Amino acid sequence: MSALDARRQWLAQRHNELLAALRARRDAPPGMPLSAPVAGGGAAGASGREISTPSARTALLVVGGVLVVVAALVFTVVSWGRLGIGGRAAVLLALTACALALPRPLRRRQLTATAEASAAVGLALVLLDGYAARQAGLGGLDRVGTAGYWAVLTTLTAVGAVVYGWWQRLRLPLPVGFLMARLPGLLGTAALGGTAEDYATAMIATAAVDFAVLYALTARAAGGHTGLRDRLGGERAATTLVTAAGAVGGGWALLGGVLAAGHAVVAPSPAEVVRSWVPLGLLVLLGMALCRGFRSLPFALRSGGEGVAVLALIVAVGAGLRYATPAGWAVAGYAAPAAFIAVWAAVSCARSGRWAKTTTGGPFAPPPEAAAAVGELVAASTILLSSCVVVLPDLAQALVQPVAHGVALWGYGHPPQWSWRLATAPLVVLWLFASVLAAMAVVRTRAVGDRHTDRLANALHNTAALAAVPALLLLPVALGLPYGWVPAVAAVAAVAVAVDVVRRRGATLVPRLLALAATGALALLWSSPDRTAVLAVCGTFAASAAVLAHVLSAPTARPTERATARVAGAFSVLALGVEAVASGLTAGLPAHVTAFVVLAVAVASACAAAAWHRVPGRDQVSTAVEGTGYALAATALALTAPHPGALSLALAVTGIAGLAIALRPDRRRAALVGTALLIASSWVRLALADVSFPEAYTLPVTAAALVIGHRRRTSTPGTGSWPAYGAALGATMLPSLAAVWSDENWVRPLLLGGAALLATVVGVRTRLQAPLVVGGAVLVLVGLHELAPAVVQVLGLLPRWVPLAAAGLLLLLLGATYEKRIGEARRVRDTMRSMR
Incomplete structure (x- = not known):
């Protein structure tokens, strides 16, 4: 052992010596030999340096x-x-x-x-x-x-x-x-x-000179001349300087373009617009030259140059069209050339092979024309999207204008006189946007060959479908047709799309579903200011959705069609519920009476769900219909809440329906909900009769819960006493115990104590934990309640400091005990550690 210890100490000392030598070599000055000593020690020198020699x-x-x-x-x-x-x-x-x-x-x-x-x-x-x-x-x-x-x-x-x-x-x-x-x-x-145009021209001209010089330098470098690299001391420095100069020149040109474009947009006269064409034209030429002349630049930079050129061109054209078009059509003057260029650029992308890479597995090298096409497409799409954003407030106001009048109709009974108007220019911009999306989707599909495997083509098709819906349905508003035509056109369009979905099962489903959802939502919103329109639209949509759910839930349906069938089934029930509410309010019925019409729809949906559940493959649709019916039942109960009599009757009807649902083998638990609803109905009825004893409310719950718990224990032998009887005993004893402490009469404590004693005895005899614990705890608390006056009287005879002192001593005793236990645990831990 001594020899091993000596060997270990020598190795540790040698380890420290080697580390010191390595630190000394690291911190030695460049001119000093490696074997020369370093004053002050290596570790100290390393830790004392905070900046390097080049930085200093x-x-x-x-x-x-x-x-x-x-x-x-x-x-x-x-x-x-x-x-x-x-x-x-x-x-x-x-x-x-x-x-x-x-x-x-x-x-x-x-x-x-x-x-x-x-x-x-x-x-x-x-x-x-x-x-x-x-x-x-x-x-x-x-x-x-x-x-x-x-x-x-x-x-x-x-x-x-x-x-x-x-x-x-x-x-x-x-x-x-x-x-x-x-x-x-x-x-x-x-x-x-x-002027502002002159400053913009000067900035863009300066950037043009910058790029001309850079082009000359890069051309010489490409031809084998190494002057720039030699003058700057290396290839890396030359590349860095050229890149930084290009970034500065591009930023300077962009600033000039922004200044020129801003002045062109707000120019007060056609002469000012013409003057702004000079810097904008210069920016167009510079961007095109940058894209087509600097072939060595990255693809993104060349595309950006072409995009800036297209932006400047569209702004110049739009600013000129602003004075050649009627008032309110200024935004269309920018959207129209942007739409034309976007379609042209999409076709150019397809022809240049930029979009063909999705069908080839190898690396893709874009041709020179692809950079220009991508830049044009991005720039034109940006202008077109910005134009849609500008007209979005007008379109949104036209879309939601009937809703405010519908709220006034159904909330106050008489909507004010109103007129539905929409300018033509915003709708034209929306039509341009939808048309460009559709054209780009077609071009993309032809370029990639199979649209179903291309995400961009799918996104373009879906967005075009969504944009085409308001563009089509707002056309009667822009033409000034009467109000009734607008929701009628929307409803007919929704039904037509639904029929198309049913008839063409193999076609692409997602764009048609988006169009169906958009047309249906607009038809429902736009029909709200008229009672007859609401009844007609809701009834039509309920029937159409039911047919759609039935057809798309066939056993041979695809997963997307099955999901659509579930949504259609739920929507059918929801539309019938809205129809019920609208019918009741139209007939002048109070809300708590209309609730029973809604409740009838909920019960009918439960029956329909049970019928559909028996059909193979339609169980998911059945679940959706059933869940929506439950939501309608909850809505009906909420409508009857201000009227206790109607609420009690509605709870009873709902409870009976729940018990009926429990007859299904897969809905046995609905019996619990039905029983709870019936008990709640009895509670409301007792409250109407001015019954204030909690036992009148809790005893039925306890009786029902005890029966259910007993059946559960007999059918499932492993069930414990707490799941079976705990909630049942607590449902009556706990509210009664709370009432005992505020009741000065002796009857309730006597009865509650007797019941608790009976539960305790039963728990002891049957060796069940729940009756023993609940009954014993309640019995003790009832006894304390009866003993409380005597305790209070005794405490009144003692000085006030005695209870405080007793509580303090108790806490000290507990603290000392806790400390003692900790000490013992530490001694046990030390003993265990000392054991080998």
């Missing part, structure tokens, strides 16, 4: 450069007046020349970062030179306009920075000059007093 160097250079520029600025602004013209020029030119001349010798000594910092300081001093020269009035520069002067100065500085950086093989001056090139166009426009 960069921080020093940045701070130093900023301080130099600030010093020069202070000298120029504050201390300028102490020198003459020659001295001023000499100082600034000397500083600028030194800063711009230092990078070359610094690069020879491999101080590249310092050279970049010196070049940045020199470029900043060039701008200060220009500011100082104008402030001093050299050569009459103070008489030149401010914007024009700075436009020329920033142009020269930007060009000079790029040339200087290229000549000196520096990285920083190139992006500085590129960013500074944003200013000359804006400053020149300001000097000429330009």
Whole structure:
């Protein structure tokens, strides 16, 4: 054992020595040999470093450069007046020349970062030179306009920075000059007093120059020239600079396009619109050139360029059509060209093979035309969708306008006079949207070959079906036809779709179901302002839904058809319930009387569910019909709630129906619900008779529950006493026990105590836990109730501090006992741990 311990200690010491040596090698300076010792220890050195050497160097250079520029600025602004013209020029030119001349010798000594910092300081001093020269009035520069002067100065500085950086093989001056090139166009426009369109033109023109330069550089690089890569010090730096320059140029062009488009949309006159065509046209040419000229760019960027071009074109056309169309048709002027371009782009996507990849298993290489087609499709679809969003408030108001008058009719009895109107332009936009969706769905289907396996084609078909429903049904409103025609057209359309679903079982089901749901919902909503229309629509829909549920629940039906059959069956019952309510209110019946009509529909639905349950394959439809009937029964009970007499009768009818449902072998538990409803009916009747004793309400429940529990124990031998008798005994004893404590009479405690004693004895004799526990607990509490006056009297003789002290001592005793048990448990744990 001693030899093993010694070996283990030696290995641990050797492990620590090796770790120390590795840390020393890691933290040693670059020039020090690996075997040289490191002062202070490796671990301490590693933990003492918070920034790396390159980071410290960069921080020093940045701070130093900023301080130099600030010093020069202070000298120029504050201390300028102490020198003459020659001295001023000499100082600034000397500083600028030194800063711009230092990078070359610094690069020879491999101080590249310092050279970049010196070049940045020199470029900043060039701008200060220009500011100082104008402030001093050299050569009459103070008489030149401010914007024009700075436009020329920033142009020269930007060009000079790029040339200087290229000549000196520096990285920083190139992006500085590129960013500074944003200013000359804006400053020149300001000097000429330009408008918003002129600023937009200047920004887009600047971006066009940027992309032209980038195209030249990338073309040279593609031809084998390595000038840019060599000047910037590597392929990665050159790629980063080109990518960043493209992003900046694209963003600058987008800002100009947004400015031009915003002014074109709100232009107060046709002349202003024509002026906005200049920057928008320039943006169109730039986007198309970016998509078709820069073939080396990623697919998404090229598509984005074409999309921006299409957006600018649609805005230009729509802004011009705004003055050529009647009032209110401005949004259609944007939607119409967008719809045309969207369809054209969809066809182009199909022809270019962009959509053919869904049928091929190998990799897909999109042709050059695919990028333009995708960009056009996305841009046109965006404009069309935005146009629909603009007209959505008008369409939504037309869709829900009858609902408010329907609420007034059924809630207050007399709706106000109203007229249903809808402008034609929003409906035209909706028609364009639905038509484009349908056309795109057809093109996509032909491109992929099989629509059933393509999610996009399915989504387009379904969305087109949903959009076509309001577009078709709102047409009578836009044409100004009388009100009765509108819900009639909607109801006929819903029935026609239902007939089509029944007749063409093998066709695609989802789009037709969406159209059926939309037409049915609109027909129901639009019929609400007229009582006759509600009765006719609900009756027609109930019959149609019943037929649909019967046909689609056939044994040979598909899973989708079976799900539709369940929904149709439930809707049929629900429509009959609405029909019942509408009939009662139309006949002038009170709500609690109308509830019995609804209850009759619920009972009939239970009978129909029982009949359908016997038919093979229709059990799920039967369940849906039965569940909807239960909901109608609950609604009927809610309608009778304000009238206790009607509520008692409705509860009794519902309870009897529940007992009848329990006759089905698979609905035996309905007997419990039916019994509970009958008991609730008796309770309501007792409350009407001013019976206030809780036993009158609880004893029937206890009797029924005891009988059911006893039958359950005899039929199921493993059933315990708590499931069988616990709830039954508690249903009477607990409410009576609560009444005992507020009852000063001796009869109730005597009877309750006797019943509790009987339950206790029965529990002891039969060895059942529930009667023993419930009866014994109630018996003890009744005894305490009878003993309470004497206890109160005794406590009244004691000082008030005695109960508090007793309670405190009890808590202390409990705490000491708990602590003792914890100590014993710890000793047992320690003993177990010490055992081998």
